[in-house]
Amino acid sequence: MLLEPEQIILIIEAAGTFAFAVSGATAAIRSRFDLFGIFVLAFVTAIGGGTIRDVMIGNLPVNWLTDTLAITSVIAGFIFTLLIYRRMKKLEGWLFTFDAAGLGLFTVMGTQIGLEAGMSVGISIALGTITGCFGGVLRDVLAGTKPLIFQEEIYAMAAVTGGIIFTLILNFFDALFVAQLTGIVVIVFIRVIAVRYKVGLPRMNVD
Amino acid sequence: MLLEPEQIILIIEAAGTFAFAVSGATAAIRSRFDLFGIFVLAFVTAIGGGTIRDVMIGNLPVNWLTDTLAITSVIAGFIFTLLIYRRMKKLEGWLFTFDAAGLGLFTVMGTQIGLEAGMSVGISIALGTITGCFGGVLRDVLAGTKPLIFQEEIYAMAAVTGGIIFTLILNFFDALFVAQLTGIVVIVFIRVIAVRYKVGLPRMNVD
Amino acid sequence: MLLEPEQIILIIEAAGTFAFAVSGATAAIRSRFDLFGIFVLAFVTAIGGGTIRDVMIGNLPVNWLTDTLAITSVIAGFIFTLLIYRRMKKLEGWLFTFDAAGLGLFTVMGTQIGLEAGMSVGISIALGTITGCFGGVLRDVLAGTKPLIFQEEIYAMAAVTGGIIFTLILNFFDALFVAQLTGIVVIVFIRVIAVRYKVGLPRMNVD
Numbered sequence: 001m002l003l004e005p006e007q008i009i010l011i012i013e014a015a016g017t018f019a020f021a022v023s024g025a026t027a028a029i030r031s032r033f034d035l036f037g038i039f040v041l042a043f044v045t046a047i048g049g050g051t052i053r054d055v056m057i058g059n060l061p062v063n064w065l066t067d068t069l070a071i072t073s074v075i076a077g078f079i080f081t082l083l084i085y086r087r088m089k090k091l092e093g094w095l096f097t098f099d100a101a102g103l104g105l106f107t108v109m110g111t112q113i114g115l116e117a118g119m120s121v122g123i124s125i126a127l128g129t130i131t132g133c134f135g136g137v138l139r140d141v142l143a144g145t146k147p148l149i150f151q152e153e154i155y156a157m158a159a160v161t162g163g164i165i166f167t168l169i170l171n172f173f174d175a176l177f178v179a180q181l182t183g184i185v186v187i188v189f190i191r192v193i194a195v196r197y198k199v200g201l202p203r204m205n206v207d
Numbered sequence: 208m209l210l211e212p213e214q215i216i217l218i219i220e221a222a223g224t225f226a227f228a229v230s231g232a233t234a235a236i237r238s239r240f241d242l243f244g245i246f247v248l249a250f251v252t253a254i255g256g257g258t259i260r261d262v263m264i265g266n267l268p269v270n271w272l273t274d275t276l277a278i279t280s281v282i283a284g285f286i287f288t289l290l291i292y293r294r295m296k297k298l299e300g301w302l303f304t305f306d307a308a309g310l311g312l313f314t315v316m317g318t319q320i321g322l323e324a325g326m327s328v329g330i331s332i333a334l335g336t337i338t339g340c341f342g343g344v345l346r347d348v349l350a351g352t353k354p355l356i357f358q359e360e361i362y363a364m365a366a367v368t369g370g371i372i373f374t375l376i377l378n379f380f381d382a383l384f385v386a387q388l389t390g391i392v393v394i395v396f397i398r399v400i401a402v403r404y405k406v407g408l409p410r411m412n413v414d
Numbered sequence: 415m416l417l418e419p420e421q422i423i424l425i426i427e428a429a430g431t432f433a434f435a436v437s438g439a440t441a442a443i444r445s446r447f448d449l450f451g452i453f454v455l456a457f458v459t460a461i462g463g464g465t466i467r468d469v470m471i472g473n474l475p476v477n478w479l480t481d482t483l484a485i486t487s488v489i490a491g492f493i494f495t496l497l498i499y500r501r502m503k504k505l506e507g508w509l510f511t512f513d514a515a516g517l518g519l520f521t522v523m524g525t526q527i528g529l530e531a532g533m534s535v536g537i538s539i540a541l542g543t544i545t546g547c548f549g550g551v552l553r554d555v556l557a558g559t560k561p562l563i564f565q566e567e568i569y570a571m572a573a574v575t576g577g578i579i580f581t582l583i584l585n586f587f588d589a590l591f592v593a594q595l596t597g598i599v600v601i602v603f604i605r606v607i608a609v610r611y612k613v614g615l616p617r618m619n620v621d
Contacts, residue, residue, distance in 0.1 A: 028357065031353060031357075032358065033353075033357040033358055034357060034358055034359070036356075036357065036362075036363045036364060037354070037356070037357025037358060040357065040363075041357070051263065055262055055263070058265075060262075060263070060264065060265025060267075061263060061264045061265050061324065061326070062263045062264075065263065065264065065326055065330050065334075066326075066327075066330075071329075141348060142344070142348065142354060142357075143353070144352070144353040
């Protein structure tokens, strides 16, 4: 028996939130935060992007305040990190896959929420990118490191590209689930290629 | 003649805002900020937590924009710090007490505002903790240091515990002022114990 | 043929947004961010102050989501910085002028928006100062440096002074455009004097 579209989206959301929480908790442990700090960083990383989006478009109270799945996924990611931190090396492949799925889903969802709020296509894609990427920015600011996303392999550009694909399909075929899934797959695919072949955005040479 | 409950709450609010402003101003002086920077850090530390809470639940315009007592207390804390900075060592006991009272009050008030906005108990306690603790997070981010609260003795856990006690009493006895005062006292008590006996949350050993 | 008041304001807004975007992009290049990071920092610097103001007073969705001129000016500033970065030394005079104009306009506009939202005069001037100055604070936090504005020559005080002049003229003469222009000119003038004569706010001596 196949899953319904809504169920597939929920599973991706749970996995993505979990992976974002793990990435926040891991960064907190590396910065030698205590238990509470680890939990907060897991939380902020997982819900930060969506919170910034909701605040900016006035979608208040922000989403996570009433989203039990998100909070449960964050707590699961937090506990998982505490249990498994020393052996995490072995799981990096899984975590990378989850993280890419989360980036894909959050970006597509953020773009969709922007369109539904009556924003222009460009602004909606920007909101999707913020949803996918700015949790990680908050994580790095709180951990006291320069935001990784501004210095890394193709991360935000994967989000932007996926957002564009999503809005194109939605516009021309009016098929929401196909657009969502294609957007997510494109983002995961770009992330895999970027990391596998170490592709990065150019930098300016500073004299 | 005894004070009314509302008056007691106002006095605690003024003392707590004052102490938070002093802690921000002190951090700014240590980071060698100029006069304006000292004022901004005093302000952000004192009103940051409540502002983040108000924004997230959509309680806009945020509280401090119309709260004369808060602004007056911040200005008093700012001026006090400038006058007394060199002799502050002697006053650390007072400032610690005020800070603990502020943490207590802000947490209890934030929890109450969350409940009044129709949030679940868990989310309301989280909002209370954010109200009490995130002004200090903003202070440390702006001062360019790692957030103290993520690395310190029991600070946020005092807030969480006080928030739980507050909601329990409110739920079972329906006595708002008793619940508020007990929540505040519990938080102050935990802070005193934690600092006196140097209790901290466990950390992960990083290899 | 003379320009209409609205046109003059739009030209100042475009120039100011452009200059703020250039300052963000430049900081990002110095922090060795990639292309996406440079764009985000240009964007955040230019729209950050107005976004914080809009969020706090509940003016949502925030302004830039529907402001094509702002977004176009940011993109122009971003591309300009990429093209001209190596020869930027020669343009510092122009960029300083644009930045001062932007500070002036954003402060005056933020103050006006505060007054229109029914805030008190003092709070409105604070909102104006936030509008003018906090994009730069976000820029420095994201770039991982201490906020320049808290350690620099008179920057925020220029904004505060201009905001006061603006509200005084508006109050006593009820002439919006005269008040706007005078406020902007005062801010630009103070910036020029401060930089020319290296005037700064006093600091506390830390033992």
